[in-house]
Every structure is written in C-alpha cells, then in structure tokens.
Amino acid sequence: MRSLMLAALLAQRIVSTAPSITEMLYSLGLGDRVVAVTMYCHYPPEARQKPKIGTYLSPDLEAMLRAKPDLIVTLESAPNVRDKLPALRVPALVLRNDTVAHILESMVTLGERTGVPAVARERVAAIGEDLKLLQERAAKLPRRSVMFVVGRTPGTVQDLVVVGGGSYLNELLERAGGRNAFADTRITYPKVSREEVLARRPEVVIDMGDMADTDKVSEAHKRAVVQLWKPVAPWARVYAVASDIFVVPGPRVAQATREMGRMIHPEAGW
Secondary structure, three states, X not given: OHHHHXXXXXXXXXXXXXXXXXXXXXXXXXXXXXXXEOOOOOOOHHHHHOOEOXXXXXXXXXXXXXXXXXXXXXXXXXXXXXXXXXXXXXXXXXXXXXXXXXXXXXXXXXXXXXXXXXXXXXXXXXXXXXXXXXHHHHOOOOOEEEEEEXXXXXXXXXXXXXXXXXXXXXXXXXXXXXXXXXXXXXXXXXXXXXXXXXHHOOOEEEEOOOOOOHHHOOHHHHHHHHHHHOOOOOOOEEEEOOOXXXXXXXXXXXXXXXXXXXXXXXXXXX
C-alpha cells in the first residue's frame, strides 16, 4: 500500500525545458515519463519524437500546459522559464548545470524527486569514475594551450566568442589535459579580437562557432571552417566540431572530456 501511495506522489508526466535536463531524465531511465521537450533536445534519438514546447530561450507556456505535466524541470540559469512557473501552478524543480559538480548534484536531486535515487547515485558514480580516470591520464601529458570558439560571424574569423574561465567547458578542457588560452577571463563566454588570438597563440583551436544547430552541419562545412583558420593561426591544429556533447552540460560530460582529449593529445590514443 505504501509503495502504491508513493508511486502516486511521484511525477509521471515530466516536461523538460532544456536539452541537458532531457539527457539527465533519459540517463536515469525516465524517458517514458517525459511528455514534452524543447526543439533542441536531440539526444537520445527517442527524445526527438516528444511534443515540443519551443526553445530553451523562448518557451511556449501554453504548450507546456497542453502536455498536462505534474512536474516541470528547469534550470536556475533560465529566468525566462523559472520566473513564469508559479503562474502555471504546476510543481517545478529547478536545477543547476554550470559546473561539473552541479551537473552531478542535479542528477542526484532529479533522481530523488522522481523516485529513482539509487539509479541516480549509481549513474553519477560511474560518470565521476570516468572523469577521474580521464583526468589521471591527462595529468601524465604535457599541457597544451587551447582556444574553444563557441561563436563568430559565419564564414569569417570575426566577432569571436570563446570559452572563458567561468565556463564548465573550461573545467573539461583542464581535465582533458588542456590549458584554456582564455582561462584568465572570468566571463563565461568572452568576446575576443583576432589580435588577442595572435597574442596568445593557442596550440589547438576547437571551433563550433557557427555550428550551434548541430543537426545541419555537413563535413564540407567543417572542412571550410578549418580552412578559415589557416591564414589566421597557421601554427595551430584546428578542429571544427558540431556535437551536442560540448554544448549540453549533462550526463555526457565524460564523453565530451574524452573527445577534447583526443583533439588536444591525439598521440595519446584516447
């Protein structure tokens, strides 16, 4: 009887307002309870078939209500959603994902709220162990200066936006054996000039600056991006990437770290 009562109290119809939340829910085996997601929730593939509630930045509150949720999960960094939730009169859970520690803590919190605490703890322990092993491996390798570009004018090396010291991606770069060329910039994603790039001379450039819509990026586009950098930073190894693992701070952080390690230290056989 108690277990039946507990099941009735647990959320059975969950709306996710961010790709990272969707990935967490599926990672915890809760995909069947997800009733709506954002337009940019690409992973896992099953999430693409769920009803859409707009985007992370421009959520459709009416679409949320049409899904008849008994729990809406959002992020502290999304005030455009968070501040409107009281008006919906639906139970809500607010998580953080701005650091690796917060990502793992949020998974535990989500597991507790949805009745799968043991699954969450096991999953978090596995991710933590993967990250530990990757960091230990990287510690034996020489640090290489890395610039990770997250924004720029398409087709040019202008209006650059890079990963700064305040980003969770900065953490992943360090764990992967890199040294963020802009780690001293405490802004999460600072704008930088070409002159600053020339002055700092990063050994590795990872560029997904005009590839935010990862589903639509071709291999030809990636090759063109690499070519853009040749006259600007001929000394650097350049990688054009278009993958959600780098821009979705969720349960695939160890996979993202490993991929960074392969780009920073390709000789190490990651």
